[in-house]
Amino acid sequence: MADCIYYEQSIGPLVETLKQLSGPGTSIICCYEQRTEGINPEVEGKFFELLQQSFSCEKIPSDKQDPEFSSPDIHILHIRRKD
Numbered sequence: 344m345a346d347c348i349y350y351e352q353s354i355g356p357l358v359e360t361l362k363q364l365s366g367p368g369t370s371i372i373c374c375y376e377q378r379t380e381g382i383n384p385e386v387e388g389k390f391f392e393l394l395q396q397s398f399s400c401e402k403i404p405s406d407k408q409d410p411e412f413s414s415p416d417i418h419i420l421h422i423r424r425k426d
Contacts, residue, residue: 344361344371344372344373344374345373345374345375346374346375346376347375348373348375348386348387348390349375349378349383349386349387350386351382351386351389354386354389354390354393355393357390358390358393358394358396358397361394361397361398361422362397362424365398365424366424367424367426369423369424370421370422370423371398371421371422371423372419372420372421372422373400373419373420373422374417374418374419374420375387375417375418376414376416376417376418377416377417377418394422397424397425398422398423398424398425399422399423399425400420400421400422401420401421401422401423402418402419402420403419403420403421
């Protein structure tokens with residue numbers, strides 16, 4: 344899943360889809376560019392609020408990322424369903 348958390352109307356359906364498609368052993372890798380303008384921070388917060396009701400999120404540290412593609416505003420998360 345990449346860079347799809349800033350369209351406000353889709354965050355509820357996105358989390359529901361992740362719930363329906365995942366099980367106890369499912370790993371979801373989420374990559375997104377953090378955006379700080381407009382309503383983006385608010386939408387990002389809503390997404391993670393909804394997500395954390397059913398999933399745990401672990402940030403992949405930058406030293407575990409490819410240095411050529413790593414950037415301070417790019418975040419990679421390992422997401423697992425809570426059961």
